[in-house]
Amino acid sequence: MPDFVISGTGLYTPSQSISNAELVESFNAYVDLFNGSHATAIAAGEVAALEYSSVEFIEKASGIKSRYVIDKAGILDPQRMTPRIAERPNDEASLQCEIGLAAARGAMAQANKSPADIDAVLVACSNLQRPYPAMAVELQAALGVEGFGFDMNVACSSATFGIQAARDSIANGSARCVLVVNPEICSAHLNFRDRDAHFIFGDVCTAVVVESTATATSDHQFKILGSRLRTSYSNNIRNNFGFLNCGDENGIGQADKLFVQNGRKVFKEVCPMVAQQIVEHLASLELSGESIKRMWLHQANLSMNQLISRRVLGREATADEAPIILDEYANTSSAGSIIAFHKHSEDFSSGDIGVLCSFGAGYSVGSIILERV
Numbered sequence: 001m002p003d004f005v006i007s008g009t010g011l012y013t014p015s016q017s018i019s020n021a022e023l024v025e026s027f028n029a030y031v032d033l034f035n036g037s038h039a040t041a042i043a044a045g046e047v048a049a050l051e052y053s054s055v056e057f058i059e060k061a062s063g064i065k066s067r068y069v070i071d072k073a074g075i076l077d078p079q080r081m082t083p084r085i086a087e088r089p090n091d092e093a094s095l096q097c098e099i100g101l102a103a104a105r106g107a108m109a110q111a112n113k114s115p116a117d118i119d120a121v122l123v124a125c126s127n128l129q130r131p132y133p134a135m136a137v138e139l140q141a142a143l144g145v146e147g148f149g150f151d152m153n154v155a156c157s158s159a160t161f162g163i164q165a166a167r168d169s170i171a172n173g174s175a176r177c178v179l180v181v182n183p184e185i186c187s188a189h190l191n192f193r194d195r196d197a198h199f200i201f202g203d204v205c206t207a208v209v210v211e212s213t214a215t216a217t218s219d220h221q222f223k224i225l226g227s228r229l230r231t232s233y234s235n236n237i238r239n240n241f242g243f244l245n246c247g248d249e250n251g252i253g254q255a256d257k258l259f260v261q262n263g264r265k266v267f268k269e270v271c272p273m274v275a276q277q278i279v280e281h282l283a284s285l286e287l288s289g290e291s292i293k294r295m296w297l298h299q300a301n302l303s304m305n306q307l308i309s310r311r312v313l314g315r316e317a318t319a320d321e322a323p324i325i326l327d328e329y330a331n332t333s334s335a336g337s338i339i340a341f342h343k344h345s346e347d348f349s350s351g352d353i354g355v356l357c358s359f360g361a362g363y364s365v366g367s368i369i370l371e372r373v
Contacts, residue, residue, distance in 0.1 A: 004167045005373060007218040008113065008209040009342040010106025012099045013329075016072040020055045020065055020199065027053045027198055029078040051195060058199040063302025067202030067330035069187045070095070081192040085185075093142060096129045096183040096205075100139045103207035104181050111209035111218045118209075119175035121149035124162030125182050126333040126361075127189050128153060131243065139181060147175060155237070156298055156360025157229075158182060158334035159206065160368055163356075164227040166210035177211040182335045189239055191258040200300075201259070202330035206338035213373075221373035222345070225353070228281045230365045232273065237261040237361035261361075271304055274359045275311035281367050282312075282355070289313040291353055294344065298358040299326035299336030312355075334358060348372035 031050040041047035058064060069075060074084035088094060093101075100123065108118070121143065123136035128151055136149030154161040159182045166178035186201035213223070241257040251257065278295070282288055289312045297305045302324060309317035323344040325336065332339065337358045348354065349372060356368040 003213040004170060004224045005211060005213055005216050005221040006163070006208055006224065006370065007211055007216045007221050008107040008109070008111025009338060010103040010108070010110065010207040011339060011342050012102035012106070012205040014068040014070050014203050016070070017066050017068050018072055018075065020058050022076060023199055024053050024055055024058070026076040026078050026081065027192070027195070030081060030193060033078055053195050053198065062199065063324065063327055064199055064330045065327045067199075068204060070185060070203045071187070075187060075192055083187050085188060094129050094135065094138060095185065096123070096125075096135050097138045097142055099185075099205040100135070100181045100183045100207070101142055103183070103205040104139065104143060104179055107179065107207035107209050110220055111211070111216075113177060113209055115144040116146075117215075118143070118145045118177050118179050119147040120166070120169055120178045121145055121147075122162045122166060122178060122180045123149070123151045123183065124153070124158035124165075124180055124334060125184050126153065126155050126158060127185065127239070129185075135183070136181070143179075145179070154231075154334075154364045154366070155362055156300065156333045156336070157358045157362065157364035157366045159208070159338050160227070160356060160358045160366025161229055161364070163208060163210055163224075163368055164229055164366065167224055167227060170210065170212055176215055177209065179207060179209055181205065181207045182338060184333045184335045186331070186333050189241070189259050191255055191260070194255070196263065197259060197261065200331050202332050204329060204332040204335045204339065206335040206342065208338060220345075222348075222354075222370040223373050225369040225371050226281060226285050227366070227368045228277060230273075230277055232363045234269070234361075234363045236265045236269070237363075267301070267304060270359055270363055271307045272311070273363060274357065274365050275308045277365045278308070278312050278355055278357060278367055281369060285369060287353065287369070292355055293348065293352045294320070294354040295322045296337045296340040296344065296354060296356045297322060298360065299324065299329065299340060300331045300360065302326065333360070
């Protein structure tokens with residue numbers, strides 16, 4: 001079997017950013033509005049008063065300091081608290097296609113690829129803008145790529161699952177070179193009225209080019225030594241929004257149609273699962289924590305990444321060994337580990353080894369062991 005490489009990565013970052021201080025000011029204004037309009041019911045014990053959020057609470061809970069978003073004004077409006085993203089006519093490019101184009105072109109440029117060189121486009125992300133036509137097929141057409149495209153969703157693990165799907169497509173002869181794109185508009189599925197979650201997500205798009213070494217010409221090649229996927233069903237991270245919602249009017253507008261999670265259970269159950277996967281994956285390739293230069297981990301929570309890296313290395317990881325981008329970007333779902341890889345891989349020399357790993361709802365874990373060519 002030929003060797004496969006990641007030969008290019010791309011990143012689209014929205015122009016608008018929200019600091020923790022701005023987010024807290026908006027949330028606390030909403031709390032005042034809610035508590036004021038429900039003052040009688042609160043006094044009677046019929047409704048629980050909402051509590052303020054704070055910058056200190058957010059940073060201690062997550063390590064997040066800011067996030068990029070498609071629309072800042074709608075999110076920060078305490079009367080609205082959701083982004084304003086207008087629907088577009090069917091003959092215009094969709095928003096996910098638009099941001100996907102920017103990231104895809106960056107990845108293709110680094111990989112020295114033209115549209116004629118790409119045989120397949122995979123759009124892998126947590127939330128797709130529509131069921132069909134597939135976002136990947138729209139993006140494929142916008143890029144001028146022949147071949148095929150399809151969408152896939154494994155929540156925060158979508159990018160690593162997509163990379164394995166791309167490698168498998170090349171291995172079985174379906175394609176020579178595959179583009180995997182992760183357009184994550186997370187602010188649209190976040191409940192900004194939920195104190196425990198209003199700070200978690202940001203918007204972004206990443207892209208990765210996967211191909212065999214036989215066709216790769218980029219100066220930035222990382223050989224895929226191995227990929228491993230795992231899923232284990234859990235309701236601790238969930239979003240119940242879907243096309244069946246219109247069949248039961250009682251659910252319309254309910255909180256479970258947005259992102260909900262039991263954070264403590266997620267932390268307790270996912271961290272050991274991820275660490276075990278990485279350790280076992282390395283061992284299957286006769287490698288250990290000491291063999292790797294860096295871990296590009298999913299960027300959901302600083303404490304999670306610190307615990308996972310500590311279990312893999314057997315000690316505390318340095319900032320260089322487990323770089324963090326969530327302080328600036330927040331949780332960007334499947335794109336987080338790709339952003340870390342995109343921003344922190346140029347210093348690798350030939351033979352250096354790293355682990356690209358994402359994890360999240362499902363539960364799902366995807367790990368890719370990479371070696372700089």
